[in-house]
Amino acid sequence: MASLLSPAFAYTVVYVKDVAKSVAFYAKAFGYTVRRLDESHRWGELESGQTTIAFTPLHQHETDDLTGAVRIPRSGNERAPVEICFAYQDVDAAFKRAVENGAVPVREPEEKEWGQKVGYVRDIDGIVVRMGSYVNEPPSSK
Template sequence: MASGADDSAYAYTIVYVPDVEKSADFYAAAFGYTVRRLDQSHRWAELESGATTIAFTPLHQRETDGLSGEVQLPDSGAAARGAVEICFVYADVDAAYKRAVENGAVPVSAPEEKPWGQKSGFVRDVDGNIVRIGSHVRE
């Protein structure tokens, strides 16, 4: 166990995007969040999203390989599924899904009851990332 683990908390999910302001505005409209912070340089934005912050930063802010200073991006085709899925939980999944699509999210699959006790549907955000719109899992 790492020293200080009792004081730790999951703080951020950072989404790398081409246009920070556009992505933050999209998430505010499509998923019902408020933009808490957009810095003057437009290289960082945060949503008011509860205990864990969702933040956006430009693609070129990613880590470099340390040798050439080149930005390292995943080596996959445009149609490939990303390595991360964002999930938002709502009491009314159908209404949340409808709002997301009406505000520019691309429908992937409409909400449906899943065998594990969750109602969920999927959309793509303005940058192509997968977003699950779901309920809490019922036991």
């Protein structure tokens, strides 16, 4: 049984220029179902398994006062200090779908030496999204 002090990873919050546009983009480009988009368009969520992918505006009084402004990459030569990673059974099809729906291709899917197929795109705010196959756990030693 988990201790009261053992946390569960609940959310990844992505700061974006336009919450409604980002929620719609992620749903269409990456295949997620929208769980929630509030009427103010200051918060949106996607169904994503045990954790939630949430979106909120770049600037909001709850966080700007505490931490300063969030910065989105200004060009293709910069990247945000976060990478969003999604796992797919068919990475090639997922990559194609993302690009057809507005994601900017960064690196085509390729087999990696650790046995995973991985490709990269940028979302509509310039954030890098890693698309990879599921990685099999190594056999446990008994």
